[in-house]
Amino acid sequence: MFKYGSFYKDLRKEQEITQTEACQGICSISKLSRWENNQVEVEFSTAIALLKRINITLDEFTERANIEAEFELPDEIVTAIKDEDVPVLRKYAQDHLAKYHASKNILELKNIMLVCNKLLLIEGKNYLTTADIQRIGSYLLHNTVWSKYNITLFANSPFLLNSEIGFKIAMRIVHNFDQVSDLTDNLTIFMGGLSDTVIAFIFKKKLDYAQQLLDELRKIELPPHFMFFDLTLTFLQRGIDYCQTGNEQPVLAIFNNLIQLNCSRHAQKLLEAFKDVKQIWEDNE
Known part of the structure; x- marks a missing residue:
């Protein structure tokens, strides 16, 4: 919420709440002042505490501040992601990483996560430094409320x-699922990001983590129109089973079922993921 300190300032002044009244018992006046000036x-x-002090909820703040716009990428970069144009994506990532390393403004780092994630999947190279990864991880780990913005950020990070x-x-x-379960857009990002995780x-051969997270996801009661996520979770379980047994037939049966349900695009996406899993596990046998 670094970029939006100035927006908070405008909302505070609209309600004629002083800095002292807004931050008492929460943080120092100097820290609030620096945040409000985007420093x-x-x-x-x-x-969250500061928002409550001026009677604004997180959802109201993110909607009015249009926080989701932070993930808007230039049209040419969106096209480059679809076309897997590595030179264009690499230059964009390197340029923005250089800006971030000079300014330490975390927004520069957040806004290229999708591009860096795509480059990692295409090239097998992580353009982020250890410190970059630690900072994003720390930011996400200390969240207590999962807005659409933060869910999207995590979905671009696994x-x-x-x-x-x-x-x-x-x-x-x-474990904070109830905060987003009633928002369809968030639920799609939520389940998609965690499935990717x-x-x-x-891919990283951390099957214990994969199984524990999958077990938690399977406990969630999804709306009927999210049936495709049930199929995805079944696919993930059979993928884990394949890694342990080497039997790919149960996985292939999923693709046949999806095709019969006229979900060929979803089947193709999962098939590509399974091919990558097979290659990773077979290369190390």
């Missing part, structure tokens, strides 16, 4: 984060 970050829990941090964050999201654990 520092505040902990997510601090931001292959970049180290397994231990990724597992802790994923379990934290699952299970796949990331399988």
